[in-house]
Amino acid sequence: MLASLATDRARLANLDTDILVLERSLSALRSQRDRVQERLDSYIYPVLTLPNEIIAEIFVHYIPIYPLCPPAQGFDSPTLLTQICRKWRDIALATPALWRAIFLPDPNIPPTEQGALSDAWLSRSRVYPISLQLNTSFVNLEGKLRAEIPTAIVPYRARLEYLVLNQWAMSYVEWIMTEFEDTGDLEELSVRASE
Incomplete structure (x- = not known):
């Protein structure tokens, strides 16, 4: 039972790390999207x-x-x-x-x-x-x-x-x-x- 708890704690730490990486990627993508949207919003069709x-x-x-x-x-x-x-x-x-x-x-x-x-x-x-x-x-x-x-x-x-x-x-x-x-x-x- 102690072995499975140690495995779950390690798996939880890995999942938290994966979530953090994905959140940083998502944040970077949102930032890029906002810049593109800003450029589109500033464009005026002639x-x-x-x-x-x-x-x-x-x-x-x-x-x-x-x-x-x-x-x-x-x-x-x-x-x-x-x-x-x-x-x-x-x-x-x-x-x-x-x-x-x-x-x-x-x-x-x-x-x-x-x-x-x-x-x-x-x-x-x-x-x-x-x-x-x-x-x-x-x-x-x-x-x-x-x-x-x-x-x-x-x-x-x-x-x-x-x-x-x-x-x-x-x-x-x-x-x-x-x-x-x-x-x-x-x-x-x-x-x-x-x-």
Whole structure:
């Protein structure tokens, strides 16, 4: 029994020595990590040093040229710019020219969210004239106009400058023009063949 106690004491001393060595190594690694993190924290990406107005102008050139409508998500969409960093999100949301054209309904957005999407999008355009492109699925399977989209866009009709309908929505032009009586400065109403 005394022999096993002596062995355990020796093993305990070895374990304490191993722990001390590992703690010193860990301390050295933490110190190195802190220095690297400090260098990273001090780095300023050159694009973030540009004035917000210049970044906003670059953003406007990123999306399709007005009156073309960007997609609600993905490449060429202003929503992609809001997902890069906080500064870009703030700049994009504060740049009305990015939000003045919209393609409805967006096939990637659930139908129940289309009205909220169009309202949020168009409210960000502030006082800018707007461009809308309404697609086939603007009409439901029974051939009736979906209410959530028109209800959401009617408050913005006075700023409507361009309205593009596909050929299947053509039968609803009279309804749209009645609902959009006050179309303000409507410059162009066009009908496109379905793709």
